[in-house]
Amino acid sequence: MTMKIALSALTLGLATMAGAQAQQITGAGATFPAPVYTKWGEAAKAATGLELNYQAIGSGGGQNQILQRTVDFGASDAPMSAEKLEAGKLLQFPTVMGAVVIIVNLPDVGMNELKISGEMLADIYAGKITKWNDPKIVEMNKSAKLPNLAIAPVYRADGSGTTFVFASYLSAVSTDWKDKVGAATSVKWPAGAGAKGNDGVSATVHNTRGGIGYVEYAFASQNKLTTIQLRNKAGHFVKPEMASFQAAAASGDWANAKNFAVDLIDRMGDTSWPIVSATFIELPKDPKDPIRSANVMKFFDWAYKNGSALAVNLEYVPLPETVQAAVRSAWHTQIVSPDGKPVY
């Protein structure tokens, strides 16, 4: 009698576990979109019953995990090269766009008061400009009080898509940076100290007198960090705010971007913020478990339709409708289950 009860309890438990498992999707990767994915996950659970388990281990880690198929989807700010996508049989699509902003810790400098150009930023991170009262900085900021303080550049020590976006910008505005350092999720930084994650960079800049760092905009705005103005390609100084991000995002050339990897760095436009980027998801084209794969697409489909308000709230820029439609058709045509039928 007790055996029967125990056995039925066990099967019931396993069934509920299996039922719960069927609704869970796992992903890993960039810390850049982690806040919005987490919020989408909470809202989607209430609406569709899908449970998202997302680990923000960095873009490099996300790419590695999805190539080894240890997660259902990988998330990366740095778009994967076409060869790697081919070899790994992955489909890449964007979810939202966000901006990388520069934060500083200077005692007498207020929010968005400091102005620097892209070349100066590259020189600061290259260790060529070492003091805050350097003549070049003083010339651009005649009204600011710049102390005789050493500049403390802070960068991401872990493999990061935010680094890729920032280093791409520095490569775009400084040929010296492009030749000596280049752009990748992890580069050889000539100067400064490293910290782990967006939160590590903001904590280190907060702790260090004279610190400067690059973080994703949501971190800067929610922690009320002091940001600076940058000079964009059109020669205007722009503040890091939603309007300037949207101006940059609107100028994206989606139609000609292979694998949706559009370049939004240093775009023309009077009010465009120069460091904007889309963030991407990588999904296997030949999923071993079509149900889980369909659940991932169901989650992102729901996010496209219902998650825009949440994204804007967290200071990200939603994708244009046309791009969302293109992504949906890519899902339908490119992701096939083992028996050849489209999964979603």
Next chain:
Amino acid sequence: MSHTVAKRPTHMGDAIFEGLARFAGLFVLVLLGGIIVVLFVGGLPAFRQFGVSFLTSDDWDPVQQTYGALVPVFGTLATAILALLMAVPLAFGIAFYLTELAPLWFRRPVGTAIELLAAVPSIIYGMWGFFVIVPIMAEYVQPFVIDSIGEMPLIGGFFQGPPFGTGIFTAAMILAVMIIPFIAATMRDVFETVPAVFKESAYGLGCTTWEVMRSIVIPYTRASVVGGIMLGLGRALGETMAVTFVIGNTNRIATTIFGPGNTIASIVALEFPESETGSLKLASLLALGFILFAISFIVLAISRTLLKSGAKA
């Protein structure tokens, strides 16, 4: 004259137990050998690609795919040695105080406190270091030193630079706090084993407390004291999470005392998740693990020779 011949086990239970014990002993050897082999074979592509220059190159460039071990090895050795220099005198002082000077009712609580310190997980030390020590260093200690000693003519250059708060010096401080409990507990336990008759006869001859310590206690316990110090050094060499938070994660050898750096453990912890399987970076990280293994082995060999020469004297 006559040596005992091992009797054949006559009972089943004895045979099984002997077999299990032998298996356990062999298992340790096999495990150790397995780890060495995995590290060496995994790191072979890096050794083959860079040769001996892997050990002397301070280049760590993921874009150009050139890697060198000099910066992490320097950081590991520098933090461990600095930590030992700070920890051993303090640990000795604690052990001396607990065995000779403290009132009896005080010894138990302090001894227990030391053992509790040893049990604190290392990531707690890392968090405490990052949230408490680093801001203090960045806001008070480092600016003070940079503004005062940094302005001096000759040695000033060594004390300048941005006040990050993190760095090799801060990491060595946190490591020192972590290894003091191990060394102090070992020293205290071993100081207490000195037979009272030795100490009493020395006091009878008119020795002061310090002379008793220096001439009787320390020579008697030298082997175990060195063993305790090696234990602490071993922990300092391999400590990962506490160091990763506070070392500054920079792949350059610092030119100033407050400069950031990297240790083998911290660079592996940070860069391992993003390294692709089969890439040169992964091979370099495994090669670094092998080098750390070799460093620990060399340290152990040095301590053995120290003990042997000490025993002869």
